[in-house]
Amino acid sequence: MRKGRVSIDRVFHALGDPTRRAIVERLSHGPVSVSQLAGPLAITLAAVVQHLQVLEASGLVHTEKAGRVRTCRIETEGLTAAEEWTAGRRTEWEKRLDRLGEFLAEEGEE
């Protein structure tokens, strides 16, 4: 299901849903089975599976089946892609403010 390269479109789209964010939050505390995930979310197992497919396709979650139990764990690729994108924007924006600050300081000296 998961692509070799993470699509940032998919990552942000996946994180735009509160149930999917709740799944990622739960998994950041450690791996659990699909049925353990479904319990506290109060949604059907089928709905959980559907959300997991979206999360897996975006590199945010990895699932693995052993016998009859499918275990879910967090996948850092997706989270890292989201972090890198937002950090990149912040860097640009802060650089701009620094240049603006320098310009204003030079103006003040003249």
Added chain:
Amino acid sequence: MRKGRVSIDRVFHALGDPTRRAIVERLSHGPVSVSQLAGPLAITLAAVVQHLQVLEASGLVHTEKAGRVRTCRIETEGLTAAEEWTAGRRTEWEKRLDRLGEFLAEEGEE
């Protein structure tokens, strides 16, 4: 248009679109007018305005009209909300790895 409190659903949904991310990228280098934004994106002005409404509602962009020109600038609230959410997950996940490491070290000592 913009809400007092940023909705993380809206922020991630807004960032899931490549054109909207391109707008945020452009604005992280400094404010521009709507028509300056539209040029390099090769989409209609109406489409840009629609994307800007989504970005403004999610606290990622702020627009202001002076006379006949509407100027767009980055709004840090949305970006900060996205960063805080991803950083929170990473913290949990790293804490868990630390606990796991400690546990394995203790096991090794016994």
